[in-house]
Amino acid sequence: MSFKNKLDLWLPRLVLSPSLLAVLIAVYLFIVWTAWISLSSSQMVPKFDFVGLEQYVRLWSTPRWHTAVANLFIFTALFLAITIALGLFLAILLDQKVRAEGFLRAVYLYPMALSFIVTGTAWKWILNPDLGLQKVVNELGWTGFVFDWITQPSFAIYCVVIAAVWQSTGFAMAIFLAGLRAIDTSIIKAAQIEGASLLRIYVSVIVPMLRPAFLSVIVLLSYISIKSFDLVLALTNAGPGSATEMPSTFMFAATFRRNQMGVGAASAIMMLMTVAAIIVPYLYSELREDRNAH
Structure with a gap:
């Protein structure tokens, strides 16, 4: 093999090797380290002894963790359902070749x-009864209007849902719109010739063909919801009380505020397992489809 051929073979590997090394160290090595810490008696500082599943038992014996898991299920279910519905609706509207489509997409x-x-931070101001929406409506003359969910433990989690849906709906719309634009228009024309209404065409023909887009949106939004930390911290700081506690905020508080590093590591591993439970089947499905296509 000539020097040029060897260079062509090894140059991409040499270029990618620093990034690969950084990923191995910054991601996978720290995953292994976190898993080991979760099996130790670490508190304020790491310890490298072995106590088995003791930290996991402590984790699942903590009521605050139960609250975080319950909030995660509520948040994820509402976040996915509303974001997917709105994103698909907006994508279908833009697919009608409306005017100023580029502006609306932006x-x-x-x-x-x-x-x-x-x-x-923005939604914290908007939802604050003394500063935001409630005050504006009251000053417009509707003095009986009350929207203080962010201060109510029973409703605060829905404020997190509102902010997350607002931020992520456009992302879902973009994926659905790309899926719609990839569908052969001859299928739609054939259905129209058969006398099917536009609504029937979308419900029975087009939406079922968006399965890959749905899978991508569900996986990515689920990942966003599981790791949600900065949004909750800025909007409610996991309050009032622990009303909007999430696994990510629990992990942060346990590790850096309550000096329970082992419990925090155990909660991080539980989050990792949840993400893996979503992503691994998706990757398996994609790889199986690629093998079947070949």
């Missing part, structure tokens, strides 16, 4: 360009 996608800290 408007819908703009919230995704913001960090969750900015989103959380």
